[in-house]
Amino acid sequence: MENKTIRGTEATVSTVFFVIMLMTINLLLPANVTGSMPVEKTLTGCVIKGQFFSVTIDSRTNRPVKAYQIRMGQDLDLAAYEGKTVSMTGDLLPGDRFILKRGVRPVVIKGACDNDSISVIRKEFVMEYRVSAYQAAKKMNFAEALILANRALDLDKTLCGTYIDRAHIHYLKGDFASGAADIKWVREGRCADRQDLNFLLLEEIGITLEKAGRKTDAIEIYSMGLDSCRSDMCKETMDRGMKRAMVK
Incomplete structure (x- = not known):
């Protein structure tokens, strides 16, 4: 009976995780990307590691809040703009694909990207490593998963979620x-x-620990999750795991 409950929970976790990822992607995409037609735009951002990141500024604080990696629609060598703040005018297509306007070159706005912009761009690299680490772990490629998780931590050691990601890999x-x-x-x-x-x-980790017979550790995970919950769904999920793990 307990194994059926855990299997059912795993299926629910996978489904909910997939739905939330879809919702998150949709919410994070700029409004002009969600349509199907090209939109002429002037994007401003930074060139980091040969890639252009459009940086969104919060109108209330005038500080960068999000960066989007832009896929250039034509062969464009950005080496000369590395580390600089630039603007580009062209057509923005779905999937953050950008086609530079014919005869137009990127315009340098600042000689160097500001620290706030670099910070939000760094988070994009961190998330890329974290997602790749999760995928590698699910394929039981633990060595690769740990390399990717450690790269994410090398970029930013302040994000607690990255430590949770690495813990998940270790437990698996x-x-x-x-x-x-x-x-x-x-x-x-x-x-x-x-x-x-x-x-x-956190629930995935808890289930892994339950399967390994480490219910005390699982309860600790669910308890930590409850302490950090900011939604009813989170509280219900952690509470359900806690009750299940307490059953002897």
Whole structure:
């Protein structure tokens, strides 16, 4: 009966995770990308590692809040613009694909990208590594998954969610000591930013621990999740896991 409950929970986790990812992607995309027709736009952002990132500015604070990696629709060498703030005029297509206007070159706005812009762009690289690490772990390629998770941490050690990601990999691998060390790091507040904690991933970790017979550790995970919940769905999920893990 307990195994059926866990299997049912796993199916629910996978479904909900997929739906939330779709909703998140849709919400994060600029409004002009969600349509099907090209839209003429002038984008401003930074060139980092040969890639152009359009940076969105919060009108209230006048600070960067989000960066979008733009796929150039033509062969354009951006090496001369590396590390600079530039603007480009052209057609923006779905999927963040951008075609530079004929006869127009990128215009340098600043000689260097400001720190706030670099910070939001860095988070894009971090998330790319984290997603790739999760996918590698699901394929049981744990060595590659850990390399990717560590790269994410090398870029930004303040995000608690990255430590949770790495703990998840360790637990799937069966390295419970290393997984517990990452969880302890988060629980003791050694990372500053807890806003990106994914309660669905915490539930996955809890289920992994339950399957391994480590119910006490699972309860600790659910308890930590409850403490950081900011939605009713999160609270219900963590509470359900807690009750299940308490059954002997």
